[in-house]
Amino acid sequence: MASWRDGRNEASRARLLKAVPRVFPPAVLIHALARPLVPPLPRLAVESYWRHHPVRADRLARALATRSAVPEGWRWRLATGPDDGRARSFRVPPAPFREAAHRAEPGTCCLCGQPVFRFGWHRDLWREGKPNRRARWHGCCVAAWKLWIAPAGQAKLLAKLQRRRCPATGERLLRGREVDHRVPLHQAWRRHRDLPWPDLLGFWGFPNLQAINRDAHARKSAGEAGDRARRPVGEHEVLPPSSRGGDADEATQGDVARL
Numbered sequence: 001m002a003s004w005r006d007g008r009n010e011a012s013r014a015r016l017l018k019a020v021p022r023v024f025p026p027a028v029l030i031h032a033l034a035r036p037l038v039p040p041l042p043r044l045a046v047e048s049y050w051r052h053h054p055v056r057a058d059r060l061a062r063a064l065a066t067r068s069a070v071p072e073g074w075r076w077r078l079a080t081g082p083d084d085g086r087a088r089s090f091r092v093p094p095a096p097f098r099e100a101a102h103r104a105e106p107g108t109c110c111l112c113g114q115p116v117f118r119f120g121w122h123r124d125l126w127r128e129g130k131p132n133r134r135a136r137w138h139g140c141c142v143a144a145w146k147l148w149i150a151p152a153g154q155a156k157l158l159a160k161l162q163r164r165r166c167p168a169t170g171e172r173l174l175r176g177r178e179v180d181h182r183v184p185l186h187q188a189w190r191r192h193r194d195l196p197w198p199d200l201l202g203f204w205g206f207p208n209l210q211a212i213n214r215d216a217h218a219r220k221s222a223g224e225a226g227d228r229a230r231r232p233v234g235e236h237e238v239l240p241p242s243s244r245g246g247d248a249d250e251a252t253q254g255d256v257a258r259l
Helices: 002-019 026-033 042-051 054-065 139-149 151-161 185-191 197-201 214-230 247-258
Strands: 178-181 209-212
Touching: 002 026, 002 042, 026 042, 042 054, 042 139, 054 139, 054 151, 054 197, 139 151, 151 178, 151 209, 178 214, 185 214, 209 214
Parallel strands: none
Antiparallel strands: 178 209
């Protein structure tokens, strides 16, 4: 097995280095060459980088969204037909540029609405002056979207950011820990749907995610269900914190700024 992997990586490394242009994100190349299985193409290297850095991807995707003007007349609504491009559930993040009425043009990311450049990168490092019209997603936005619609796989990372402490009880996180939205998504839909679109995305991102022990999660969910039945629509709820994870998250913010 080791000899097969060594041979495969040698061929992939040679192919990658041949295909990489003179200008290429150095962090991505370093990451790719250090992988147990080296990605053979620059595009795959970019995908791998963001897949393995979901906190950075989430933060950058939301930052890119703040640069896009929301289409005139757009509001967060659920699907009314099979082809309108809207989500059928409030558990899926609002994405105006995926909707049929406001669909992004080729070369524009259908999630954040910003231009997509070579290899799915978010900046024109190559100074070509135009986006890649064959691309519809940034690499970071693909990773962020997967996180937002299926956060359960991030329990291990969240536990590390929380120093393996359950935020509900203060006790050590157990092996059966679960991922929870601090502010439930039904509250985002019922009470915060008129917030600016980039702010809404924070309800799905790391600012609103936590790893919590299973018993504590069950009690929290039961309390939210009762609260949902008793409290009137429109009552103010606490917004998700602007950041989480302490020093580790602050360091990530600096890393994203340098990409």
